[in-house]
Amino acid sequence: MLDLRLYMLQRLSAMLMAPFVLVHLGVMIYAIQGGLSAGEILGRTRGSLPWFLFYGGFVAAASVHAAIGLRVIAAETLGLRGRALAVLTWGVGAVLLGLGMYAVFAVTVPA
Amino acid sequence: MTQEHDTLEVSVWRGDADRGQFETHRVPAYDNQTVLDVVSWIQQQVDPTLTYRFACRVGMCGSCAMTVNGTPRWTCRTHVNKVLKDGRLDIAPLRNLPVIKDLVTDMDPFFDKWIRAGGAHAPSASRHDPIVEISPQSEGRATADAGIECINCSVCYAACDTVSANPDYLGPAALQRAWTVVNDEKHGDRQAVLDTVSAAGGCHNCHSMGSCTMHCPNDLDPLGAILGLKRATARGVFKRRR
């Protein structure tokens, strides 16, 4: 399932995400005070390069991390092996990266 | 005689690789008896065809491990009173290994992986070379010493859910042996062992659930050994890039 290369990718993406997650949790707790609105979120993120880099990096790391994580679960619980397992890993990674980067663009490109 | 129960209700697995079922016997209860004593009593007094494996009876040979009330244990050193549940014992063969008959499993996959993990010694000197002095206090030797008391009973291997989910996974005992070898200065090719455990079935599949260390009858720490291998191989990644 995991060789040294995939293991290191999984751990390095996790280390990269640790600060992202902490900020994400903090922003969530702060942002939901008084309810969420699209205007409030977009007012914060639109046209902001730092938020673009933050969420862009987060999405990239999360896609790698989730793809490898689901690979292990699929192999160990569903018994997936070989080509099917490779297709699943790359597929999950690509879909998450695509959807995630689109969402990052949606909330950060200047209106 | 034990206070509440003068007999034990003991269910023993009977069968082979394809099918089987538990057979229940009433076995006399004594204050001091091991699970192996109970199995032997059934074999000697009730059913001579019951198949099980043991040799030393003192926790050295590693041949008598079985699943007792759902937990893998060395039966010769497991007191019945410690594991009895409501006066009952369920005794089954070890998990994660093919059953040959009744309580006897085929240990070949376990020992094959021990070799596959690089467990065999590779000499670094011949008999004509002078003997290299290794201090028993040196860090590598102390780490190696921590692992060499393994009796290959396969209790850790049976306890590991990663082994059950991934038949290619080398498992805790073989990886602990690899860690011992990696820390043995007299081993001829320690980098080869690190490369072996970095491949697909290697140490990086471990999820640190720790059932191996939890259940090791000799109080060894295979989880700690696997973590050592993970650290050593991860360090190697950065070293090679430089």
Added chain:
Amino acid sequence: MRGHRNHPLWFAFMLHRLSGLGLALFLPAHFLVLSLALSDPALLDGFLHWADAPLVKLAEFGLVFLLAVHFFGGLRLLALEFMPWSGRQKSWAAGALAGAFLISGSFLLNAV
């Protein structure tokens, strides 16, 4: 519960696996909703208002809990794997759970 699994590190493993699985399944939905900001801003606002409903709030609490438990569980694993240190793993597992409750608890308190 089978006997060989009945110990804290095994539960920590299972919690980490289930929380990770939950997060991975939630991520596509999360991304799709945010993408509405570009394709259909009115629908996004409508969705965020719907998210104020108590039952949805509870589901959000669950998600924050998943993220927090996976975060602290992950830190525990990284510490276990990359720091030359052994033992004390039980208290780290417990700490991960406590931290997750702390964070998701403060989220819930803010939300209601």
